Amino acid sequence: MPFYHKLGDIPRVKHTTFYKKDGKSLYREELYSSKGFSGIYSNKYYIHMPTSVESVREIKPFADAAWPDAPVLYFHFFTDKKVTKGDFISSRNLFLKNAHCRISTAHPSQDTDRFFRNAYHAELVFIHRGTGKFVSEYGQIPFVEGDQIIIPRAVTYQLKFDSYADNKIVIVESSTAYEVPRKYRTDYGQILEDAPYCERDFKLPEYMTPHDESGKFVVVLKAGERYFEHTLPWHPFNVVGWDGYLYPFAFNIKDYHPKVGRIHLPPPVHLAFNTGHFIVCNFVPRPYDFHPNAVPAPYFHSNIDSDEVLYYIDGDFMSRTGVVSGSITLHPGGMPHGPQPGRTEASVGAKETKEWALMIDTYEPLVPTIHVKETVDPAYAQSWLGGD
Numbered sequence: 274m275p276f277y278h279k280l281g282d283i284p285r286v287k288h289t290t291f292y293k294k295d296g297k298s299l300y301r302e303e304l305y306s307s308k309g310f311s312g313i314y315s316n317k318y319y320i321h322m323p324t325s326v327e328s329v330r331e332i333k334p335f336a337d338a339a340w341p342d343a344p345v346l347y348f349h350f351f352t353d354k355k356v357t358k359g360d361f362i363s364s365r366n367l368f369l370k371n372a373h374c375r376i377s378t379a380h381p382s383q384d385t386d387r388f389f390r391n392a393y394h395a396e397l398v399f400i401h402r403g404t405g406k407f408v409s410e411y412g413q414i415p416f417v418e419g420d421q422i423i424i425p426r427a428v429t430y431q432l433k434f435d436s437y438a439d440n441k442i443v444i445v446e447s448s449t450a451y452e453v454p455r456k457y458r459t460d461y462g463q464i465l466e467d468a469p470y471c472e473r474d475f476k477l478p479e480y481m482t483p484h485d486e487s488g489k490f491v492v493v494l495k496a497g498e499r500y501f502e503h504t505l506p507w508h509p510f511n512v513v514g515w516d517g518y519l520y521p522f523a524f525n526i527k528d529y530h531p532k533v534g535r536i537h538l539p540p541p542v543h544l545a546f547n548t549g550h551f552i553v554c555n556f557v558p559r560p561y562d563f564h565p566n567a568v569p570a571p572y573f574h575s576n577i578d579s580d581e582v583l584y585y586i587d588g589d590f591m592s593r594t595g596v597v598s599g600s601i602t603l604h605p606g607g608m609p610h611g612p613q614p615g616r617t618e619a620s621v622g623a624k625e626t627k628e629w630a631l632m633i634d635t636y637e638p639l640v641p642t643i644h645v646k647e648t649v650d651p652a653y654a655q656s657w658l659g660g661d
């Protein structure tokens with residue numbers, strides 16, 4: 274996060290004695306920092322030592338999802354056709370992956386007492402359907418449909434849904450941090466006037482009464498493709514206060530202010546967040562280009578050094594036929610892509626689009642998993658044939 278936030282009780286001076294109410298025992302301070310000691314950080318104050326672990330065991334909650342002979346081709350697949358019952362951890366299905374980015378969806382259908390901590394990846398959790406609370410040692414963030422919850426590495430958290438009848442989330446894991454793009458920030462980090470959002474659009478953690486509870490608390494720790502259950506003797510949310518710049522937050526796609534041009538503007542105008550290895554764009558309803566002869570649908574294009582993934586949320590997507598809410602398309606690098614037959618002509622003269630979508634452009638190739646094979650639209654790759 275690019276700005277300072279503070280919740281709960283913290284000492285006047287950091288790294289000094291901070292006593293509990295008995296006046297004798299100390300709260301435990303943890304510096305939670307990035308890029309060694311050179312990046313943004315926070316200081317958290319626990320009732321109990323954050324290092325207490327009673328036991329650890331490796332678990333294998335997911336079958337191997339590899340699809341070793343997947344072709345390099347255009348893909349369209351239906352993520353709502355792959356539904357695994359389970360909690361916000363076990364219901365995940367991985368569709369696309371590379372060394373720096375992993376894209377999964379989930380339909381959480383049950384609550385859990387388990388906690389989750391992603392050791393090697395930051396996460397963007399998009400709430401497609403469902404409402405509830407994201408809870409972590411930093412406090413709680415109530416979420417609604419359209420929220421993109423940005424979770425730094427190693428935050429311990431739970432997703433508590435209000436109901437378990439019809440939830441859908443998209444999880445985009447990143448080996449590097451999600452950041453507000455540099456071009457949206459001043460030299461001091463404040464978000465610029467012409468950015469598509471500002472600080473007040475971000476949902477920050479709200480204060481939550483510390484959980485001073487002993488017992489057996491299970492944290493599922495994900496480390497790359499390995500999973501461990503760590504059993505802790507204390508509830509992990511026993512934090513009385515914290516301050517700093519490094520913490521989870523949320524931004525709703527409905528708060529994204531789009532830009533339009535006289536002629537078609539390329540996808541960087543839809544940029545929301547970047548990481549070291551991919552970008553995330555928000556496509557939202559907006560007026561179309563206003564040149565009298567404008568072609569609003571995109572031209573055919575080759576992004577020679579990136580793969581392009583679109584997750585379709587809602588509305589009529591201007592360049593695609595056959596996609597539905599919950600569809601994903603993958604257009605790999607090394608192949609040109611563009612509107613399907615008839616879509617360019619149909620866009621001429623149109624005044625607005627009502628599309629809602631997330632786009633993830635990765636700088637390294639993505640590998641489809643077996644879940645893509647199971648849910649694929651078999652006609653998509655040849656859908657441009659006969660278009661002229």
Ligand SMILES: [Fe+2]
Pocket residue numbers: 574581610
């Ligand atoms: Fe594209």
